[in-house]
Amino acid sequence: MHISEGVLTAPVLIGGAVLTAVGTTVGLKKLDYDRIMTVSLLSAAFFVASLIHVPVGPGSVHLLLGGLLGLLLGWGAFPAIVVALLLQAVFFQYGGIVVLGVNGFNIGGPAVLCGLSLRPLLKGSKKQGMTAGFLAGCCSMLLSALLMAGALFFSDQGFLHAAVILLTSHLPVMLIEGLITMFVVGFLARVQPEILSLDTRK
Amino acid sequence: MIEEPFATGTTLFHSRDARVKLIPAVAITLILALTSSFLVAGTGCILTGLLLILSRPSPRLILRRICRVNIFTLFLWLTLPLTYGGDTILPFLFLDLSLDGIRMATLITLKTNGILFSFLALLATSTLASLGHGLEKLGMPRKLTFLLLFSYRQLFVIHQEYLRLQRAARLRGFIPANSLHTYRTYSHLFAMTLVKSWNRAERVHQAMVLRGFNGTLIPLNQPQLSKNDYLFLTTILLISFFLATIPFFC
Structure with missing residues (x-):
């Protein structure tokens, strides 16, 4: 899901950096010091999710769970994702500092969008909650893959085919993300429902 | 599994303050990320490679890290020569390879690895805790x-x-x-x-x-910038300046 440093051109890098800066600022503004601890922990959990490899076909994929973070944190997911990506850059050198803006927006943007639009469903029945989970996981992954392909294409139109291959390879992952997010939401609703109403809690 | 294997050491990179490493790391990354010149990318890759050698990381670990990060570059090498298009076509066995595609993949490989080397030499030689405090002092x-x-x-x-x-x-x-x-x-x-x-x-x-937490974390050691830190910062910034001005001389 990460685009490496050195691949994208200046306009895409600047665009991503500006959008991520705006998203992070809004996210931070909505965070008070009482909730910051929880967001840090969820950000660390999001980092750990990327180390979980789930079998798909003959290979395996690692989880992303941006949709889940969006559902749980709303705007707060933006800074949480940026921090997790920065941690990945420092620990594993995936992504980097300059490309952090683009990567942050590719994952954070869809996470916040899906989280905010599907969050009302969480208050409904268990079935509605799980549907919200599935859709959040699926749609945020799809949008992230589309944004990643778009970032490559707008950097250099010769990347078109490579971007299409990347996008197609993410389609099965989308389904897995949807399923996992759905089961996680179902589990949380049964075990610790307070987590699901984190964003609205005072 | 999660560890910072390059953060401990006794080289001049390890003993520098995080701030004087963050500034030139961003400068070098920006220059290499934005260049479209082979000369700048190639020279950058060599110079940052030298910096990496000076930071004396474990060869086995560093090679493994470089291979892992280059998976994306490998993907570009597998797709761009076949799909990039352009006027010049290079017949190879039964495939038609695009020369522009190969050129693009080479340029990206040089840029990605140059940036990776500078990241490993300058930032991976600090722990995340000191980078975090450094970033805060720089305005985060x-x-x-x-x-x-x-x-x-x-x-x-x-x-x-x-x-x-x-x-x-x-x-x-x-x-x-x-x-x-x-x-x-x-x-x-x-x-x-x-x-x-x-x-x-x-x-x-x-x-x-x-325990009275009010939103600030106080680091145990608050290092002051020394003369060596300033010297280090100037040297690496001069290297960045040299890289940035190469296109004006050639």
Whole structure:
């Protein structure tokens, strides 16, 4: 899901950096010091999710769970994702500092969008909650893959085919993300429902 | 599994303040990321490679890291020569390779690795804690610094927690496969990790409030910039300046 440093051109890098800066600022503004601890922990959990490899076909994929973070944190997911990506850059050198803006927006943007639009469903029945989970996981992954392909294409139109291959390879992952997010939401609703109403809690 | 293998050492890179490494790291990354000149990318790759050698990392670990990061570059090498298009076509066995595609893949490989080398030499030689405090002193919002440092602190705990649950599942005969049962099990493992993290966050928050936490984290050592730090900063910035001005001389 990460685009490496050195691949994208200046306009895409600047665009991503500006959008991520705006998203992070809004996210931070909505965070008070009482909730910051929880967001840090969820950000660390999001980092750990990327180390979980789930079998798909003959290979395996690692989880992303941006949709889940969006559902749980709303705007707060933006800074949480940026921090997790920065941690990945420092620990594993995936992504980097300059490309952090683009990567942050590719994952954070869809996470916040899906989280905010599907969050009302969480208050409904268990079935509605799980549907919200599935859709959040699926749609945020799809949008992230589309944004990643778009970032490559707008950097250099010769990347078109490579971007299409990347996008197609993410389609099965989308389904897995949807399923996992759905089961996680179902589990949380049964075990610790307070987590699901984190964003609205005072 | 999660560790900072390059952060400990005695070289001149390890003993520098995080701030004097962050500034030139960003400068070099920007120059290499934005260039479209082979000369700048190639020279950058060599110079940052030298910096990396000077930081004396373990060769086996560094090679493994470089290979892992280059998976994306490998993907570009497999796709761009075949799909990039352009006027010049190079016949190779039964394939038609695009010369522009090969050129693009080479340029990206040089840029990506140059940036990677500078990152490994300059930033991976500091712990995340000192980078976090360095970033705050350079103007990163305090809340974001707090998020970064606290996530870093809890990362290892949460990962251990997850591994423990995974081990327990394995002991009960769980074998991952392509099935709904596997996905449900992984989801429940992760969800349980979330529940435990959430409860831990509550406890830690209460404990910190009890000790008078007001939103600032105070590092144990607050180093002052020394003469050597300034010398280091100037040298690496001069290297960056040299890289940035190459196109004006050629």
